[in-house]
Amino acid sequence: MDWQKVAVDGEAHFRRLVGIYEELGLEVRLEEVKPEEVEHCTKCLQKSGEKTYRVYARRKQEAQE
Numbered sequence: 621m622d623w624q625k626v627a628v629d630g631e632a633h634f635r636r637l638v639g640i641y642e643e644l645g646l647e648v649r650l651e652e653v654k655p656e657e658v659e660h661c662t663k664c665l666q667k668s669g670e671k672t673y674r675v676y677a678r679r680k681q682e683a684q685e
Contacts, residue, residue, distance in 0.1 A: 622678065623649060623676040623677070623678050624676060624677055624678060625674055625675070625676055626641065626675050626676065626677045627674070627675040628653070628658050628660065628662075628672065628673070628674050628675070629672070629673060629675065630662075630664075630665040630668070630670035630671065630672055630673070631670045631671050631673070632668075632670060634650065634673045634675055637675050638650070638675065641675075641677045645679070645680055646677040646678060646679060646680065647677065647678050647679070647680045648675065648676070648677050649675075649676040649677075650673045650674070650675060650676075651673060651674040651676065652671055652672070652673055653672050653673065653674055654672070655672050658672060658674075
C-alpha cells in the first residue's frame with residue numbers, strides 16, 4: 621500500500637493527527653504546502669499565519685518492504 625493522504629491541516633492540529641496515526645501503528649509523512657495549493661478552504665489558516673501540511677500515512681510493515 622502506498623502513502624495515503626489522510627488530512628490537510630494547520631500546525632495547531634497536525635501534531636495531534638500524527639500522534640493518533642502513530643499510535644495506530646502507521647508511518648506518517650508530512651508535506652508542507654501553500655494554502656492556495658489545497659483544494660478546500662484555508663482562510664482561517666492563512667489568517668492565523670499557520671503553516672499548512674498534507675498528512676500521509678501507511679502501514680509500517682509496508683514501509684520496510
